[in-house]
Amino acid sequence: MSNVNAVRSLVVVGGGTAGWMSAAAFAKALGGSVQIRLVESDEIGIIGVGEASIPNLTEFNRALGVDEDEFLRATQGSFKMGIEFVNWGAVGERYIHGFGRVGQPEDTVPFHQFWLRMARQGKVRPLGEYSINTAAPREARFMRARPDMPGSALAEIAHAYHFDASLYARFLRQYAEQRGVRRTEGKVSSVEQHENGHIAALRMESGERIAGDFFIDCTGMRALLIGQTLKAGYEDWSHWLPCDRAIAVPCERMDPLLPMTRSTAHSAGWQWRIPLQHRTGNGHVYSSRFMEAQDAEAILMAGLDGKPTAAPRHLSFRTGRAGRFWIGNCVAVGLSSGFLEPLESTSIHLIHMAVARILEFFPNAGFDATDIDEYNALTREEFENVRDFLVLHYKLTRRDDSPFWNYCRQMEVPERLARKMALFASNGRVYRRSDELFAESSWLQVMVGQGLMPRGHHPFADQPDEAEVLAYLENVRQVVGKCVQVMPSHAEFIARHCAARPAATVATPQPA
Numbered sequence: 001m002s003n004v005n006a007v008r009s010l011v012v013v014g015g016g017t018a019g020w021m022s023a024a025a026f027a028k029a030l031g032g033s034v035q036i037r038l039v040e041s042d043e044i045g046i047i048g049v050g051e052a053s054i055p056n057l058t059e060f061n062r063a064l065g066v067d068e069d070e071f072l073r074a075t076q077g078s079f080k081m082g083i084e085f086v087n088w089g090a091v092g093e094r095y096i097h098g099f100g101r102v103g104q105p106e107d108t109v110p111f112h113q114f115w116l117r118m119a120r121q122g123k124v125r126p127l128g129e130y131s132i133n134t135a136a137p138r139e140a141r142f143m144r145a146r147p148d149m150p151g152s153a154l155a156e157i158a159h160a161y162h163f164d165a166s167l168y169a170r171f172l173r174q175y176a177e178q179r180g181v182r183r184t185e186g187k188v189s190s191v192e193q194h195e196n197g198h199i200a201a202l203r204m205e206s207g208e209r210i211a212g213d214f215f216i217d218c219t220g221m222r223a224l225l226i227g228q229t230l231k232a233g234y235e236d237w238s239h240w241l242p243c244d245r246a247i248a249v250p251c252e253r254m255d256p257l258l259p260m261t262r263s264t265a266h267s268a269g270w271q272w273r274i275p276l277q278h279r280t281g282n283g284h285v286y287s288s289r290f291m292e293a294q295d296a297e298a299i300l301m302a303g304l305d306g307k308p309t310a311a312p313r314h315l316s317f318r319t320g321r322a323g324r325f326w327i328g329n330c331v332a333v334g335l336s337s338g339f340l341e342p343l344e345s346t347s348i349h350l351i352h353m354a355v356a357r358i359l360e361f362f363p364n365a366g367f368d369a370t371d372i373d374e375y376n377a378l379t380r381e382e383f384e385n386v387r388d389f390l391v392l393h394y395k396l397t398r399r400d401d402s403p404f405w406n407y408c409r410q411m412e413v414p415e416r417l418a419r420k421m422a423l424f425a426s427n428g429r430v431y432r433r434s435d436e437l438f439a440e441s442s443w444l445q446v447m448v449g450q451g452l453m454p455r456g457h458h459p460f461a462d463q464p465d466e467a468e469v470l471a472y473l474e475n476v477r478q479v480v481g482k483c484v485q486v487m488p489s490h491a492e493f494i495a496r497h498c499a500a501r502p503a504a505t506v507a508t509p510q511p512a
C-alpha cells in the first residue's frame with residue numbers, strides 16, 4: 001500500500017562536500033522512491049579546504065559501494081594513518097595520534113597501564129613505538145590492514161584518507177547524478193515558507209521556483225535555511241576553541257610522501273600539512289585575537305616545504321554549533337550545522353553521521369516533533385564529544401611563550417572534559433561512553449603526547465613481576481618494528497594500487 005503521507009521530494013541546497021555526500025547517500029539509500037534535487041551556485045563556489053579525514057570515511061565509501069582505489073585515483077588521494085603534532089605540548093616536542101590500537105589487545109588490564117608502570121621508572125620507549133599506526137608513518141610506510149593475519153600488528157592497521165576536496169565533490173556528483181539526482185546551478189535569492197514556518201520552496205535568481213517536501217541545508221557557513229530563514233541561532237564555542245581564521249595555500253609535493261597529516265603549533269594557532277599525490281595542502285589556523293593576518297600569512301609561507309602553487313586564501317569562521325540542527329522540514333548538514341575547526345579532521349565525519357542519522361530518522365510528511373527533538377539531542381551530544389577532544393589539545397599545553405598559549409593553558413574547560421583529564425591524571429584511566437567518536441587510544445595518545453603523565457596506574461598492572469612486564473612491552477615493540485619493515489613505502493603502495501591518472505580525470509563510478 002502506498003504511503004500517502006510520504007516525503008516525495010527532497011531538496012539539497014549546496015554542492016560542497018556536505019551537499020554531494022548527502023545527495024549521493026540519499027540517492028543510494030532511497031533509490032527512486034524520493035525525487036532528489038541539488039541546487040548549487042558556481043558563483044558562490046565551495047569552501048574547498050576539507051582534505052583530511054578519519055577512518056570512518058572508509059565506511060561511507062563502502063556504504064556507497066565505491067571502490068577505494070578508484071576513489072583515491074579520482075581525488076589525487078593518499079592514505080592517512082594519523083596526525084603528527086609538533087610543538088603542541090612544548091616547543092621541540094612531537095608525537096603522533098595514530099588511528100587504531102596502541103599495544104596488544106586488552107585482557108583484563110589495558111596495555112598502557114603496564115607502559116605507565118614502567119614509564120614512571122624510565123624503562124620504556126615512547127608510546128608511539130608500540131603501535132603500527134604511529135611507527136609506520138614515521139618511516140613513510142603504508143599498507144592496508146591484513147585481517148587474514150590475526151595476531152599480527154599488520155591486522156591492526158587503520159587508515160583514513162587525504163584527498164582533493166574539489167575532486168571529491170566532483171566524484172560524488174557523478175555518482176549522485178548517475179542515480180537520478182537532478183542538479184540545478186544558480187543562486188537561491190529567497191526562501192518561501194508555509195504558514196507553519198516549514199520551507200515551501202526556493203526562489204532562484206533565474207526566477208525558477210523549486211518546491212520540496214524536505215530540505216537539507218548544505219549552504220556552508222551562510223546557513224541560508226537553518227540560520228537565515230529558520231533562525232536556529234548559534235552556540236559560540238570560541239572561548240574554548242579560540243582560532244577563528246585560516247589561510248590555505250597549496251605547494252609542490254615533496255618526498256617522502258607521508259601517510260599522515262602534520263599539525264605544527266605556532267604562536268597563535270597551528271599549521272596543517274596534508275600530502276596528496278599531486279600537491280601538498282597547507283594552511284595556518286589562527287586566532288585573530290592574538291595575531292594579525294599578515295603575520296599569520298608570513299608564518300605559513302615560511303613554513304612551506306615546497307614552492308607555493310597558488311596564492312594564499314584567507315577564510316574566517318566561528319567555532320560552535322547551530323542552536324538546532326533540524327527545524328520543521330529542514331536539517332542542516334555540514335558547515336551550516338556548525339564548525340569545530342579542522343584540528344582532528346572531524347567535519348566530514350560529522351557530515352557522514354548527520355546523513356546516516358537523517359536516514360535513521362527519515363520523516364514522513366508530518367515531521368514528528370519527538371523524532372526531531374531526539375535527532376537534535378543526539379547531534380548536540382556528538383558535537384560536544386568532538387569539541388571536548390579538540391579542546392584537550394589546546395588546554396594540555398605547557399607552552400608559555402605567547403599570550404595565545406597562556407590563554408589556552410589557563411582557560412576553564414567544559415566540565416566533562418575536566419573530569420576526563422582528572423580521571424586520567426589519577427590512575428591513567430580513560431573512560432569512553434559508547435557513543436563517543438574518539439576511542440580510549442586516541443585520548444591516551446594525546447594526553448601522554450602532550451605531557452599529562454598520571455600519578456598512578458591500575459593496581460592489576462603491578463601483579464606480574466617487573467621482568468615479565470618489561471619482556472612483554474619489549475616484545476610488542478619489536479613485533480611492531482618488524483611489521484613496519486615489511487611494509488612498502490606509502491609512495492610505492494599508491495603507485496601500485498591507486499595512482500591518479502595524469503589529469504586527475506574523474507572516473508565514472510558504476511551504479512552498484
Ligand SMILES: Cc1cc2nc3c(=O)[nH]c(=O)nc-3n(C[C@H](O)[C@H](O)[C@H](O)COP(=O)(O)OP(=O)(O)OC[C@H]3O[C@@H](n4cnc5c(N)ncnc54)[C@H](O)[C@@H]3O)c2cc1C
Nearest residue numbers: 014015016017018047050052188219220334335342347348
Ligand atoms: C580552514 C578549514 C579547514 C578544514 N579542513 C578540514 C579537514 O581537513 N577535514 C574535514 O573533515 N573538514 C575540514 N574542514 C571542514 C570542511 O571543509 C567542510 O566540512 C566541508 O567542506 C563541507 O563544507 P560544506 O559543503 O558544508 O560547505 P561549502 O563547501 O561552503 O558549500 C556550500 C555550498 O552551498 C552553496 N550555496 C551557498 N549559498 C547559496 C545560495 N544562496 N544559492 C545557491 N547555492 C548556495 C555554495 O555554492 C556551495 O555549493 C575545514 C574547514 C575549514 C574552514
